[in-house]
Amino acid sequence: MFFMKKIGVLTSGGDSQGMNSAIRAVVRTGLARGFEVVGIRRGYNGLIEKDFTTLGSKDVGDILYRGGTFLQSARSEEFRTEEGQMKAVNNLKEAGIEYLVVIGGDGSYRGAAKLSEQGIKTYGLPGTIDNDIPLTEYTIGFDTTLNVVMEAIGNLRDTMSSHERVSVIEVMGRDSGDIALHAGIASGVDAILVPELPWDIKETSEKLRSGFSRGKTHSIVMVAEGVGKAENIAHLIKEYSGLDTRSTVLGHIQRGGTPSAFDRIFTSRMGHKVVELMEKDIYGVALGMEKNEITYHSFEDIFAGRETKKALNKKLYQVFEDLI
Numbered sequence: 001m002f003f004m005k006k007i008g009v010l011t012s013g014g015d016s017q018g019m020n021s022a023i024r025a026v027v028r029t030g031l032a033r034g035f036e037v038v039g040i041r042r043g044y045n046g047l048i049e050k051d052f053t054t055l056g057s058k059d060v061g062d063i064l065y066r067g068g069t070f071l072q073s074a075r076s077e078e079f080r081t082e083e084g085q086m087k088a089v090n091n092l093k094e095a096g097i098e099y100l101v102v103i104g105g106d107g108s109y110r111g112a113a114k115l116s117e118q119g120i121k122t123y124g125l126p127g128t129i130d131n132d133i134p135l136t137e138y139t140i141g142f143d144t145t146l147n148v149v150m151e152a153i154g155n156l157r158d159t160m161s162s163h164e165r166v167s168v169i170e171v172m173g174r175d176s177g178d179i180a181l182h183a184g185i186a187s188g189v190d191a192i193l194v195p196e197l198p199w200d201i202k203e204t205s206e207k208l209r210s211g212f213s214r215g216k217t218h219s220i221v222m223v224a225e226g227v228g229k230a231e232n233i234a235h236l237i238k239e240y241s242g243l244d245t246r247s248t249v250l251g252h253i254q255r256g257g258t259p260s261a262f263d264r265i266f267t268s269r270m271g272h273k274v275v276e277l278m279e280k281d282i283y284g285v286a287l288g289m290e291k292n293e294i295t296y297h298s299f300e301d302i303f304a305g306r307e308t309k310k311a312l313n314k315k316l317y318q319v320f321e322d323l324i
Helices: 019-032 043-049 082-095 106-117 142-163 178-187 201-213 230-241 251-255 261-279 299-307 314-323
Strands: 006-011 036-040 052-055 097-104 121-126 166-171 191-193 219-224 245-249 285-290 293-298
Touching: 006 019, 006 043, 006 082, 019 036, 019 097, 019 261, 036 043, 043 082, 082 097, 082 106, 097 106, 106 121, 106 299, 121 261, 121 299, 142 166, 142 178, 142 219, 142 245, 142 251, 142 261, 166 178, 166 230, 178 191, 178 219, 178 314, 191 201, 201 219, 201 230, 219 230, 230 245, 261 285, 261 293, 285 299, 293 299
Parallel strands: 006 036, 006 097, 097 121, 121 285, 166 219, 166 245, 191 219
Antiparallel strands: 036 052, 285 293
16 A cells, blocks of 8 residues: 655744745645645644644645745643653654654754654754854845834834824844844835944934934834844933934744745745755755755754854944944
C-alpha cells in the first residue's frame, strides 16, 4: 500500500502579516507535489495536544489577503521541557508527519532545532515583524508593518501640525531598530532612536527646538521600544526643548492589516521553496531572502548569527542623517 508523505505546518510566537500566505504556499505546493499537508493549530501547544487538521486546497483558498494566522499561535511553556518535546516528537511520528514547517521567530526556530535533534525533518520560515532574524534581509510581515506605521504617522502628522507639537511615536523592536529606521526614513521623521546606536536626548531636543525656530510647525521622533517608553522620552524632550510634546504607542496595531504585495510574494516563494527542499531531502534549515533570492541556512548558522545579533544597517542610518 502506498502512503503519501506528510508535511506538518504550524505558526508560533507573535503573529505577523503574511503567515497565512506562507501556509497557503506550503499547502498548495505540497499537494501539487504529491504530499499530504496537516495543519497544527496553536503552535507548539497544538503539537503537544495533537490538535491536527488535514488541509486541502480549499481550506487555504481565502487566506492570502488575511493578516494574522488562521492556524492561530501560542507560546508553550510545556514545550520548553524535555518531556514536552518528546510528546511532540511522538505525536508527529504517530501521525506519520515526516516534515515540519515552523513559521515564527527566534524562539520558534529553537523549538524546531530541538525537534530536528530528535529526527524530525524541520524547516523554519522567518515569521516576525521585527526583521531581526539573521541571514535573511526580510522577515514575514516586516514590509506590511512599515506600511501600517507610515499610515499612522501620516494621520498623526496632520494633528501635530495643527497644534505645533512634537510627536514621539513608539514602534515595536525590543532589540532591533529596523522598523523605526525604515519607517522613519519612509515617513520623513526628524529623529530616530534605536537600541543599536547611542543617542543624546539633549542634543535631539535642541535639534527639534532649532527646527521650530526656523518655522517648522511639527516634528516627529521615531522610537524603537528597546530604547525606552515614548511617554518618558516625550517628557524629557518637553523639559529640554520647551516644546509641546505628545507620545503615541502604536502597539499591536503594527501586527494587523492585510499583507502587502511584497509579503504575499515573498512568503509564496518561500513556501514553494521549502517543499522543493523536502523533495531534495534537505532539512534542518531556515529559509529567507538574500539579494532577491530565496536562500536557506542551517539552524546552527542562524543561531551563530544571533549570538552577534543581526546588525542594524548603519549605512541606511547615515542616509537618514544626511536627509534630515
